[in-house]
Amino acid sequence: MRGIREHELNGIIEVNRKACKGCDSCKTFCPTSAITGKYGATHQINSEKCIFCGQCLVNCPFGAPRDTVDSLDNVISRLNDNRATVIAIIAPAVRVAIAEEFGLEPGTLVTEKLYGALKQAGFKVFDNNFSADQTIMEEGSELIAKIRHYMLGESSEHHLGALPQFTSCCPAWIRNVELNYPELIPNLSSAKSPLMMAGAVAKTYGASQIWAVQPETLYVVGVMPCTAKKFEVSRPEFTSAADYWQKQGGTEHYPDVDTVLTTRDLARLFRKLNIDFNKVSEFTDNNNPFAQYSGAGTIFGNTGGVMEAALRTAYFVITGQELAPLELTPIRGLKGIKEATLPLKDVKTGKDITLNIAVVHGIKENLKPIVDQVIAGKSPYHFIEVMNCPGGCINGGGQPINPMGTSWIDKYKAMLPWS
């Protein structure tokens, strides 16, 4: 099996042969042409090409593609094990979709209800939005170091990658680069994704200074709108916390994030523990340091959100003033490729800089021109946000499957006898 290392999860998405009608709807969404099978015949997913994004899964009118990774029983057994402290790292996009699993409208914002349901189930909350802010600090600092070096000619003691810098929080996009565009690896931000930063923080700072528990007794669960996150947490290099403690005499081996539940999985868990999401009491968790996040962190779930959050901070660091207005409308919305330019006056040197940025999502149709430009060395951009899924993480492969989204045309066509 090419393209997969030992211990990395594989074959996360598979087609249920009995349910597949061969209607080809999934092929129109697969960004890496990983699905084979003629029209009308049962389709199959080639794991060597699959980036585990799950877009086939959320768009199939027949629910044929399935998420084969189910860690519900593992999580429940840890919740019942009083020696374990179980942490739920909740992604921004979960809070605007999980309500659909309980009969409410898409976009119903249920953050406090979600905190309450998680508390009732026995989790401690670590909001991934806290780590989204952290990703902005790490990734923004990296971008600014490159700007000061490549555009203002200052030397830098950091090992700097190339411009344009690509965002690195989408694990399907990362696997896509590693499989199909390895020459772009120097352009990827070295910053981990918010989930992987959260895992590292939880099992170091969290364990020692917040919860006062042994790090190896923590069981960290990512709650994500995404199936590719299940692959990301299995990457062998993500053991930074265990490596950190080993330098201080620790002997335990464990990953930074133990497992991932999708939004759908979490809803299943609540039902299994018969927690009635609509009746659960709200919990604001005000004095939890990991439930504090900014508006910039929460919009990570939208396409253009990471870029807008990064520019709000980069603008402040370079100019010394807060960006106003904060809403960068040119990079909001569902247009496939969005661009903007941001004039900045460097408060240290007085020099004027113009930052050119781009945002691309739904990369099956929209990625190629951007990537070809970068590979040819002709890209006008300094910073490019890439999200695999159309709309960004709010439409990820782990989100509730919304009947509005699946194609009734393909379903209707498939019902007709093959002519």
Place this chain on the structure above:
Amino acid sequence: TDLIQDRTKYIKMRTASLYRDDFKATVRQSHNNSSLNKMYKSFAGEPLSPLSEELFHTKYIDRTKLGGMS
């Protein structure tokens, strides 16, 4: 009736809701998250510090050069 139903309607509804969560937030920039700044002050130092590089940064691999497994 919208015969060709708008398949992106549910996406727009989720998107708008996250922008509302931002709009009503008292703090709207990552560098003003005081709890995050406390983590840096009492643990990691600052972004791109040696400890931050070790814990919060990573590398990638060229999977076209990965041989077949097993």
